[in-house]
Amino acid sequence: MLKALDPLLHSELRLGVMSILLGVDEADFVFLRQETGATAGNLSVQIDKLQKAGYIAVEKTFRGKMPCTLCRITDEGIKAFEKYVEALRSYIDK
Amino acid sequence: MLKALDPLLHSELRLGVMSILLGVDEADFVFLRQETGATAGNLSVQIDKLQKAGYIAVEKTFRGKMPCTLCRITDEGIKAFEKYVEALRSYIDK
DNA sequence: AAATTTGGTTTATTTTATAAACTACTTTAT
DNA sequence: ATAAAGTAGTTTATAAAATAAACCAAATTT
Numbered sequence A, B: 001m002l003k004a005l006d007p008l009l010h011s012e013l014r015l016g017v018m019s020i021l022l023g024v025d026e027a028d029f030v031f032l033r034q035e036t037g038a039t040a041g042n043l044s045v046q047i048d049k050l051q052k053a054g055y056i057a058v059e060k061t062f063r064g065k066m067p068c069t070l071c072r073i074t075d076e077g078i079k080a081f082e083k084y085v086e087a088l089r090s091y092i093d094k
Numbered sequence C: 001a002a003a004t005t006t007g008g009t010t011t012a013t014t015t016t017a018t019a020a021a022c023t024a025c026t027t028t029a030t
Numbered sequence D: 001a002t003a004a005a006g007t008a009g010t011t012t013a014t015a016a017a018a019t020a021a022a023c024c025a026a027a028t029t030t
Helices: A012-022 A029-036 A040-052 A075-092 B012-022 B029-036 B040-052 B075-092
Strands: A056-063 A066-073 B056-063 B066-073
Touching: A012 A029, A012 A040, A012 A056, A012 A066, A012 A075, A012 B075, A029 A040, A029 A066, A040 A056, A066 A075, A075 B012, A075 B075, B012 B029, B012 B040, B012 B056, B012 B066, B012 B075, B029 B040, B029 B066, B040 B056, B066 B075
Parallel strands: none
Antiparallel strands: A056 A066, B056 B066
């Protein structure tokens, strides 16, 4: 009855990042930081985990002279997110 | 936009316990163990946390000669669960 | 009566989340 | 030109959480 929850997505910050990326084609580090309110260190670590899992793609570029980390959700990430949401519903829908 | 998630409920096992208790008036330790698939130690610890938070009430009785730990969700627990679900929707609903 | 099972709790270990400190560079003020 | 402050992060250390392993007391089975 209760479905297992993907531990990679069952994290407030990582879920927040995925949720944002689902709606925006791409987002940079600074934007994700603002939207989530996370510390830079925490965000850096969690972005890394999502990337290593293949849920997001990360591109390091420059905007002018400043470094800029761009994130995009992958197809695999979208699928994982949808599966996570479906599993969650076994907990929260009657 | 993204609402904070009550960390006490944002745990697979504790959320599972709450989800079960929402539907059943009361449930004992053994039943919760079967439904969640958790180890006894983990379940014991998480029940304790939910009780200390006031989200569930725990009554220690005997069924025949065997000890029996009964759990019920409290009004506070129901409210917290509903609030958690609403916060979650800020992540998973478009 | 010894061995096993039941219903747990307590303690130790691993994992995860978070914060603090640091790096590398840029911009601004002096 | 240089010092001070800000930006965009990463790395490392610490705190918290989850989990498993070990244990306990009583009941049941052999």
